Amino acid sequence: MSAILIVDDDLASCRTLRLHFRTQGHETHIAQSAGEALAAPGRFAPDVIILDIRMPGKSGLDALPEFKQAFPGSHVIMITAFHDMESTIQAMQRGADDYIQKPIDLDELDATVAKALRYARSESQGVPVEAGEDTGNGRGNMAGRSRVMKEVFKTIGLAASSGATVLITGESGTGKDLVARAIHRAGPNPSGPFVAMNCAALIETLLESDMFGHEKGAFTGAVGRHVGKFALANHGAIFLDEVSELSYAIQAKLLRVLQEKEFVPLGARESQRTEARVIAATNVNLAGRVQEGSFREDLYYRLQVINIHLPPLRDRKEDIPDLVQALLARINREMRRHVRRVDPQVLRCFEAYRWPGNVRELENVLMKAVALSPADTITPDALPADIANRSAQPSDTARPAAQCSLREVEKGHVLRVLEATGWHRGRTCAVLGVSRPRLRRMIKDFGLVPPPGAPPDDSDPGAGSP
Ligand SMILES: Nc1ncnc2c1ncn2[C@@H]1O[C@H](COP(=O)(O)OP(=O)(O)OP(=O)(O)O)[C@@H](O)[C@H]1O
Ligand SMILES: [Mg+2]
Known part of the structure; x- marks a missing residue:
């Protein structure tokens, strides 16, 4: 009632x-x-x-x-x-x-x-997510409590202070960017610059100039002098994202920077020194590229002095509750909302889903759910159909929800709640929001049979278990 x-x-x-x-x-x-x-x-x-x-x-x-x-x-x-x-x-x-x-x-x-x-x-x-304010360093905060993520945090800590080159690997959306920034912040020059660049540029000359800079007139269109990212990142860190995409020629120049800490801007006669720490990332199998001959083996070994691998989210689902909490805190702040709870069923759906887009996909799903939820709780209604349908539903196993009649879904749900409460009729009524007589009718109607040892329906000694 x-x-x-x-x-x-x-x-x-x-x-x-x-x-x-x-x-x-x-x-x-x-x-x-x-x-x-x-x-x-x-x-x-x-x-x-x-x-x-x-x-x-x-x-x-x-x-x-x-x-x-x-x-x-x-x-x-x-x-x-x-x-x-x-x-x-x-x-x-x-x-x-x-x-x-x-x-x-x-x-x-x-x-x-x-x-x-x-x-x-x-x-x-619901599950409180304490989605208050996210503490301190905003976007840089990494969530996760799985064994592998703890290992990652540990490696970040160890690698950071050494100043060594780090290669971060992992599927798209697993948090490579975040790790790169964390390494820089925990490193010897946290107040130095962090300069990110994507190596998947289409035009090689522009990429090279972006990396190393150019002198005036170095190539058609080079009207002025340009300072490259290796120079900008001096005494800080340069983050080379999608490093697998560099051409063979630029790979050789990068190798030289790693070996000699020197580079030559396009069109320049003299080399420049840089004290930039190199952090690289890739979502492809670099060792495979080496075997295929499209990535230099010597560069590969130089880059991965320290390798941090981020496993896909489907292999570390223990991280999901922490991630939801951290991401919601961020989303609340950005969207000026106060979503503080997540329906337990939503977490079950999240745990059953495969997350091909990893943490980025989780973030997008949460963002949409927050936008669609009028209240301060995220319920399964606000999830995309393919995620909402995947929850573990022990009583109506094989069939997708879209093919079930209302009666079947009702029956399945009543049974699920009964099982969850250990066939406690009072608690079941409270969860379902129905009266005792109605529950009794449904149990009879649906032909649900209490398991041995279930508590008797005390308000109706004639019905239910012995
Ligand atoms: N452990 C984490 N805690 C909190 N947020 C995370 C975590 N991992 C990833 N994210 C968030 O998920 C999103 C994707 O992460 P990020 O951009 O670092 O992935 P990526 O591996 O660099 O992806 P891509 O290969 O597509 O560039 C970002 O918004 C990031 O802040
Ligand atoms: Mg990235």
Whole structure:
């Protein structure tokens, strides 16, 4: 049973809705104006508030912030006029959790209320992500507690202070960029420059000039002198991303920098010295490229004095909760949101998914979910279908959800909750949001049989287990 407050100036409509909700077993109050509803907020703590927008006196829209303040745990469903997109948008921006259009369709209303109650429940049971402010160094913070990531953090620590060249390997989106910056920050010259460059440039001359600089007139179009990235990174670090893509000729020049700490800008007569630390990254198998003959073996060994490998996310799923927490903190800050909880089912979906795009894909999924979630909890509704469908569902195993009837899904869900509570009927009712008699009917209807040793249904000695 849940508590519902209906605020609408139309008394007939209030009464119809009250009757409707009461027959469903909800405790229901009505108020005919925002003022009346807000007069004694302590008296009644609604789970859901159904708030009409158009009312004499204060409109539901104007009163919305007061409702959010007076009933902080409640979910607000606005009643908007048909086609009034503007007020709908405004309502959502001012903190409404959902809306329903007039004339009210009771099935739609029930679905919306059920969804709001699910949110309310997952907010009180969800996994807190403490998505407050992310501490200190912003984007540089790396999350993860898996054994491999702890090893990575350790290696970063050891490698950083040595000043040695580091090669970071790993699939796209695993965090190579982040590791490179972490190495620099933990290194001997953290306040020195960190200069990143992508080696997958299309035009070789431009890439070479970008790396080493050029003198005026060094090539067609070289109108002035240009300072290259190796010069800019002096006494700091240069990050060579996608290093596998360098041409054979530039590989030779890079090797010279690594061996002699010297390079010659394009068109220059004299070489320059650089004290830049080289950090390289690749998402291809460099050893394979060496075998194939497209990457110099001597450069390969020079680069990977220290190798840090970032395993794909699917091989370190223990990191997911930490990553979700860290990424949400960042997303909250960037999107000015306060998403603090993630439904446990969402984490189960995340753990079942393969994450071909690794941490970057997780970040994108969370960003979309935050944008789509009106409340401060992320629920499975906000996930892309291919991720939401992949959760481990023990009771309706092989078939994809898109091919199940409503009854099958309901049956599967009731059984899942019963199993999760160890067939505790009271807790099952609370989770499902149904009455005891309704649960009893469903168990009978669906032919669900309690396992041996399950607690008896004490309120109905005739039914259920012995
Ligand atoms: N351990 C982590 N903790 C927090 N955020 C992470 C972590 N790993 C990766 N990220 C985030 O995931 C995104 C992708 O990471 P990053 O750009 O470092 O990947 P990459 O390996 O360099 O990918 P690519 O090969 O495509 O360049 C970034 O937004 C990064 O901040
Ligand atoms: Mg990168």
